[in-house]
Amino acid sequence: MEQSAPGRPPATEEELAFVEEAAISLERQGLFRMAGRVLAWLLICDPVEQTAGDLVEVLRASKGSVSAATRFLVPSGMVEKISRPGERRDYYRIKEGVWPVLAKSQAEHYQSFVDITEQGLRILRDAPAQRKERLRTMHDFYAWLAKEMPVLWKRWEEEQGARGTGRS
Template sequence: MTSAASEPHEGPAPTEAQLAFVEDFALVLERMGLVRMAGRAAGWLLVCNPPEQTFNQITDALRASKGSISSALKTLTTMGWVDKATKPGNRRDYYTIRPAILPELTRQQTGMYAGLTAMTQRGLELFDDPRGEQAARVRDMHEFFVWMAREMPALLDRWDSERRP
């Protein structure tokens, strides 16, 4: 068994097109609040070959420090975007993007809308006239969260039914 430090890169080296995609993907996720290196790691795991990558393969492909990749993978596994697994007789960890993760995460987040709706309802109660101009900012959020709580489950059900063979 080779040590993790001398592990050969399996599969082809990343292409410039793949690396450009990875960087663009990372920038999009960064605008959504994720650390850029976590976005790079997720982007790489979307396009890499083989789809299961070891820590060193990811570090190699992204030409990044072990510390930044370690932090990125910890974030992604904690968030549920990435699975970490081992193989019998092999001490290495393998990372993959979880299949169908976005619908699953969206379904989990749908429960947040009840809390957000209750919170914005409290905000509306601060105003003498919840329908008035002063309450417009809170009311806009409240109405959006009520709408999302109502619509998101049906949207996800439709996604599931359209994806079934």
């Protein structure tokens, strides 16, 4: 097992509790728990770049489970894998600016939900209102999101610009 950098203090119980809480929350959103743990640790770790060995050690996890988590998180775009010249180990870190990018990519699907629910409503046009209600509710919600998200993104970008981050 790779050892963490000499002199690096181990994670505190409070940090590990945060990691577990965050992992459970992310699991509720569809991420598997170990991917959530890796993501949560990468959000708070110091240094910001961690080796697989570091992750195994701090998360008290198997190499296989950390490997599965990083193999999921890297292609998802949330985490990036980097190498350093002269070193054989890879390092993992949260991809800079990932959260707005991920949210925007999810928001791009809203219009497709509107389109498909419109198709369903056309199919059910002669059906009783009660039968169409669930589909109508979904349609109305995603139509609202598709209309409001550009306004929300504009506001986010303006607020970030005002803070001087320049990130969107």
